[in-house]
Amino acid sequence: MAEMIYLDHAATTPVRREVAEAMAMCMTETGHFANPGSDHAPGRQAAHIVEQARERFAALIGAKAEDIVFTSGATESNNMALLGGAAFYSNKGKRIALAKTEHKSVLDPCRQLASRGWSLDWLETDEQGLITTQALTAAITDETCLASCMLVNNETGVVHNIPALARVCGEAQVLLHVDAAQALGKLPIEARRWDVAMMSFSAHKLGGPKGVGALYLRRKPPVKVQPLVFGGGQERGLRSGTLPVHQIVGLVRAAELAEAEREQMFRHLGRLRRRLLDQLVAGLPQVEVNGAQTAQSPHILNLSFHGVDGEALRADLIDLAVSSGSACTSDHAESSYVLRALGRSDSLADASLRFSFGPTTTAEQVDQAAQRVIASVRRLRALSPLWREEAAA
Numbered sequence: 001m002a003e004m005i006y007l008d009h010a011a012t013t014p015v016r017r018e019v020a021e022a023m024a025m026c027m028t029e030t031g032h033f034a035n036p037g038s039d040h041a042p043g044r045q046a047a048h049i050v051e052q053a054r055e056r057f058a059a060l061i062g063a064k065a066e067d068i069v070f071t072s073g074a075t076e077s078n079n080m081a082l083l084g085g086a087a088f089y090s091n092k093g094k095r096i097a098l099a100k101t102e103h104k105s106v107l108d109p110c111r112q113l114a115s116r117g118w119s120l121d122w123l124e125t126d127e128q129g130l131i132t133t134q135a136l137t138a139a140i141t142d143e144t145c146l147a148s149c150m151l152v153n154n155e156t157g158v159v160h161n162i163p164a165l166a167r168v169c170g171e172a173q174v175l176l177h178v179d180a181a182q183a184l185g186k187l188p189i190e191a192r193r194w195d196v197a198m199m200s201f202s203a204h205k206l207g208g209p210k211g212v213g214a215l216y217l218r219r220k221p222p223v224k225v226q227p228l229v230f231g232g233g234q235e236r237g238l239r240s241g242t243l244p245v246h247q248i249v250g251l252v253r254a255a256e257l258a259e260a261e262r263e264q265m266f267r268h269l270g271r272l273r274r275r276l277l278d279q280l281v282a283g284l285p286q287v288e289v290n291g292a293q294t295a296q297s298p299h300i301l302n303l304s305f306h307g308v309d310g311e312a313l314r315a316d317l318i319d320l321a322v323s324s325g326s327a328c329t330s331d332h333a334e335s336s337y338v339l340r341a342l343g344r345s346d347s348l349a350d351a352s353l354r355f356s357f358g359p360t361t362t363a364e365q366v367d368q369a370a371q372r373v374i375a376s377v378r379r380l381r382a383l384s385p386l387w388r389e390e391a392a393a
Contacts, residue, residue, distance in 0.1 A: 002319040002372075005365045009205075010154055010182060010300050010356035011323055015250070016207035022253040023209065026246035036243050037234065046245050053252040057214060060252075060259050061180075061199070062190035066219045069235045070248050073213035074181035075105040076228075077200035078148075080215055080239070081177045082109040084225030085146055085198065086118065089175065093143025099123040099131055100341040101155075103179055106148050123149075128292035129158040129342050133168050140172045147174050151189070151199075152182035155338040155354055156291030157300030159187065163194045170195055175223060181205055181213075185258025186266070186297050191216045197223045201255075203247070207359070208254030212247035265359060270298035272357045272366050277301055279370035284377055286390065290339055290352060301355045304339070307387025308380040310350035316376045320369055323354040347386075 025031045026049065034042035036050050055065040071077045086096070096110055100122055114120050121139040123131050131149055140147070147169050149160050162178055169176040175197035180189060185206040191199050199216035203209055217223055217238075231240035258265070281287055286306035305313065314324060324336065335349035344352070355369070381387040 002368075004319050004321060005369050005372075006321040007355045007357060007361065007365070007369055008321045008323050009358035009361070010157075010354065012204045012210065013207050013358050014360070015204075015209055016254060016257060018257060019208055019250045019254045023246040023250040026249050032245060034245075036245055037232065049245055050243055050248055053248050057252045057255060060189075060255050061184070061201075061216060062192050062194075063216055064192070064219065067191070067216050069215045069217055069238050070243060070251075071213045071215055071239060072211055073204070074103075074179060074200045074202035076239075077202075077213050077215035078103070078105040078177070078179055079109045080225055080228055081198040081200060081217075082106065082146065082148065083112065084228055084238075085175060085177065085223070086113050087226040088224045089145045092145045092173075093141070094118045095121055095141055095144045097121045097123055097136060097139040097144055097147040097174070099125055099149065101125055101129055101153055101338045102148060102150060103154055103181070106150075106177075106179055110148070119143075125341060127343055128295075129153060129156050129290075129338070130292055130295060131160055131165065133161075133164050136165055136168045137172075140168070140174055144172065144174050146177060148177040148179070150182070151178050151180040152186065152297045152300075153291065153338065154182050155300075155336060156302045156342075157182075157297040157356075158291040159183075159295045159297055161295070162196060166195050169197075182297065182300070184255060185262060186269075186299055188262070192218070192220075198225075201251075203251035203254055206254050206258040209247050209250040212244060212251045214251065261359070266298055268359075269357050269361075272361055272363065273298050273301045273355075275363060276355060276366045276370055277303075279367070280373060283370065283374040288344075288348065290342060290344065299357050301357075302339075302352060303355070304344060304348045304352040305377050306348065306351070307384050307390050308351050308377055309384070310335070310347075310352065312380055313351060313353070313376060316380065317353075317372060320372055322369075323356070324350070324352060 034046045036047035054068045058065045177198040179200050181202040202213040288304040290302040335346045339349035
């Protein structure tokens with residue numbers, strides 16, 4: 001069996017050694033393991049570590065410590081922002097503007113709100129998957145309370161112009177929530193300067209542990225949400241539960257490492273993306289690139305392959321860890337709703353692969369992956385009546 005090549009860093013990343021070491025210092029009896037809510041010396045020391053971590057994380061995203069709420073990850077942050085924000089600001093109106101290309105952890109909370117009487121105004125993307133200021137302006141009404149837009153799309157890597165969209169929302173007095181799970185450590189983030197209301201983050205997309213993230217909640221001017229979890233009143237009463245000191249430390253250490261290497265890694269990942277794309281396009285006809293190529297994060301490449309069955313393609317690539325879309329929707333046997341929103345047919349959306357790269361990805365791995373995909377697509381096309389029809393057309 002050939003060596004497994006992991007090209008699914010947009011789904012999750014291995015925890016970096018430096019991160020694991022920092023976390024270990026907060027887990028055992030000789031470290032800072034105490035409950036940060038306890039009123040004794042070990043507890044106060046743990047609380048101090050949490051507050052230091054809060055300040056360090058805030059600095060990485062252009063925020064202040066008072067803006068940061070620690071959560072279990074971007075899914076919880078998205079739910080807190082949308083459900084909690086909707087509950088607090090429903091007196092303004094019960095309309096939310098968002099795109100069909102958002103992550104499920106944004107779409108599903110909004111659909112929950114729709115079942116409670118809220119209206120969802122769908123933002124149209126262009127053929128490259130981008131939301132324009134014109135589309136957002138057209139969707140906003142006097143009753144629009146919230147809008148939500150990803151910074152980097154998790155399937156296509158498309159980068160939205162958040163500062164411009166935030167200006168539209170500001171002028172209309174609409175709160176803008178941004179899912180930045182795929183952007184942290186990949187792109188510069190200036191939460192306060194961009195004037196977004198809320199922004200969600202996750203650790204495991206950038207070499208940190210699973211199960212921890214953060215929500216940026218603007219304090220000046222203040223943005224408020226109603227809590228979803230009740231119990232101990234932690235995180236200013238917004239998110240009850242004992243704070244996991246080791247995970248918070250892991251989140252911040254991973255984010256700091258990623259930020260320190262961001263510019264170098266941007267160039268490295270961009271070279272890998274271009275290397276893979278060039279080889280696949282040169283080796284195979286009828287390959288479609290999904291998403292904008294200019295406004296693009298370099299760690300994601302999404303391609304559709306004409307003339308093959310998507311399930312057969314993924315089954316054939318047993319030694320290549322890639323995705324057909326978001327890992328959060330992999331339990332559902334349907335083609336990517338994101339690609340369908342971009343105008344891809346069901347069959348072409350299903351015959352897509354998302355390649356995503358990380359700091360440990362090498363050029364040699366990319367070359368091997370290209371060879372395996374080219375061989376697999378050629379083999380499947382040779383057996384495909386659909387391909388013969390397309391090739392003859």
